[in-house]
Amino acid sequence: MDHAIFEDLDVVIVSGGICGLATALALHREGMKSVVMERSEALRATGGGIAIQANGWRALDELGLGVASKLRLNAILLEKVRDIFLNGSKRLEELTSFSNIGEIRCVKRSDLIEAPAQDLPLGTIGFGCQILYVKLDTNSCFTILHLNNGNTIRAKVLIGCDGANSVVADFLELKPMKLHSSCVVRGFTYFPNGHGFAHELVRTRRDNTLFGMAPVKEKVKCV
Numbered sequence: 001m002d003h004a005i006f007e008d009l010d011v012v013i014v015s016g017g018i019c020g021l022a023t024a025l026a027l028h029r030e031g032m033k034s035v036v037m038e039r040s041e042a043l044r045a046t047g048g049g050i051a052i053q054a055n056g057w058r059a060l061d062e063l064g065l066g067v068a069s070k071l072r073l074n075a076i077l078l079e080k081v082r083d084i085f086l087n088g089s090k091r092l093e094e095l096t097s098f099s100n101i102g103e104i105r106c107v108k109r110s111d112l113i114e115a116p117a118q119d120l121p122l123g124t125i126g127f128g129c130q131i132l133y134v135k136l137d138t139n140s141c142f143t144i145l146h147l148n149n150g151n152t153i154r155a156k157v158l159i160g161c162d163g164a165n166s167v168v169a170d171f172l173e174l175k176p177m178k179l180h181s182s183c184v185v186r187g188f189t190y191f192p193n194g195h196g197f198a199h200e201l202v203r204t205r206r207d208n209t210l211f212g213m214a215p216v217k218e219k220v221k222c223v
């Protein structure tokens with residue numbers, strides 16, 4: 001072994017994205033303590049909004065009353081999707097109701113990250129903790145996590161929620177998924193007097209370009 005062991009922990013979750021925080025909260029609800037190790041120095045919300053469909057809301061409801069209800073307060077229920085197809089001077093429009101699909105709302109990613117984090121016991125998340133690589137302790141069959149600060153942690157249970165380029169997936173020798181390379185711009189527009197748009201997701205397509213818009217709140221729209 002090339003590092004001394006500084007700490008022994010039962011359950012370590014890599015890391016503090018949506019999946020890591022939701023997993024930590026689900027374990028907490030079952031009375032299980034875990035430690036979340038996140039490489040960023042603070043909660044990190046990449047991107048703008050995220051559309052959550054009925055199955056996502058069911059999962060959030062399971063995390064306890066607080067999380068889903070806090071998120072619903074800040075996310076309009078979308079009723080329809082309006083698909084617009086542009087081809088030269090031609091324009092085709094299709095309107096589909098979400099009534100058969102169930103609850104769909106566009107949530108601000110920062111809200112989605114903050115809601116479960118607020119319900120976790122203080123000290124659950126360790127910020128600035130990047131896991132460089134994971135090895136197996138052949139004596140105990142536990143995992144050894146090597147951190148960027150030179151520290152080493154031994155974890156009885158290791159849960160990998162570290163997204164693309166996962167060090168846990170590397171340890172498990174899982175083949176990474178191929179990501180599509182595309183150029184994406186996301187953001188919000190704030191309308192101080194309210195936007196007045198219908199409660200619908202609008203998707204406009206021309207050739208290989210897709211432009212999407214959805215209201216998040218009465219004064220905020222996500223593109």
Ligand SMILES: Cc1cc2nc3c(=O)[nH]c(=O)nc-3n(C[C@H](O)[C@H](O)[C@H](O)COP(=O)(O)OP(=O)(O)OC[C@H]3O[C@@H](n4cnc5c(N)ncnc54)[C@H](O)[C@@H]3O)c2cc1C
Nearest residue numbers: 015016017018019020038039047049050051130131162163
């Ligand atoms: C720019 C962008 C915009 C997106 N927008 C949308 C959208 O609008 N709608 C939508 O549905 N999906 C969107 N996605 C996809 C969506 O982000 C992912 O499906 C979702 O974030 C996956 O959540 P996750 O918790 O699994 O991983 P992530 O959100 O990727 O979280 C992984 C976390 O792990 C941390 N981490 C990684 N490696 C380590 C390590 N070695 N040690 C410690 N910490 C580590 C990272 O800092 C990060 O906080 C977007 C993705 C990107 C990149």
